[in-house]
Amino acid sequence: LQRMAGELRGAGVKRVNISLDSLRPRRFRQLTRHGCLEQVIAGIDAAIAAGFEEVRINAVILKGRNDDEVLDLVDFACRRGIDIAFIEEMPLGRIVEHDRALSLASSDELRASISRRYRLASLGDPAGNAGPARYYSLSGQRSRVGFISPHSSNFCHLCNRVRVTAEGRLLLCLGNEHSADLRAVLRHPRHTLTDLKREIVAAMAIKPERHHFDLAGEPEIVRFMNMTGG
Ligand code: SF4
Structure with a gap:
């Protein structure tokens, strides 16, 4: 993304979502199996510099693996003035690293922990563009936090x-x-x-x-x- 951000923006791409599940290099590599944190952060900064209308971080939180970084990730997004969405892990692909049922961090739990630092105000149900995220504003910040809850609050009826x-x-x-x-x-x-x-x-x-x-x-x-x- 660092290399392509300017060209993608020039080609008419309006928004990008970038996965970022940890801000700790070693943990990031474990979670992604091979990812380089530094490179992803450079990509996020390049996307911001390229002037996309929306840059959003997508994070999947797993209990016992990265649930101690929820607030750090929100702070990271706020420092850059970009949005962040927390996505409940979906059972796509076979994995052996963890038990999905035991590691699910529900959107309600994440919202509760974020509200210990930020005052959250609901921006309403997704309507018009039927995106799956339910957004909240964060007191005193430009960034919004979204929750995508395929398990705890099914949104398929809104999906386009x-x-x-x-x-x-x-x-x-x-x-x-x-x-x-x-x-x-x-x-x-x-x-x-x-x-x-x-x-x-x-x-x-x-x-x-x-x-x-x-x-x-x-x-x-x-x-x-x-x-x-x-
Ligand atoms: S209907 Fe839409 S929201 Fe539901 S699983 Fe399929 S793609 Fe996801």
């Missing part, structure tokens, strides 16, 4: 999100495998932009209503988030 993978698959839901193959349309010699638009619109008819995540059972989706993209 779809994602395109690097392989051109239009994924219609994070918690299901329903998809449309846009690459096939793009590569077809006789297909035009109109065909592509038609394929996208037609795909909306099979967008699932909701996920069926069950923390106690096997993950329903074995696809990891890094295969999905944002």
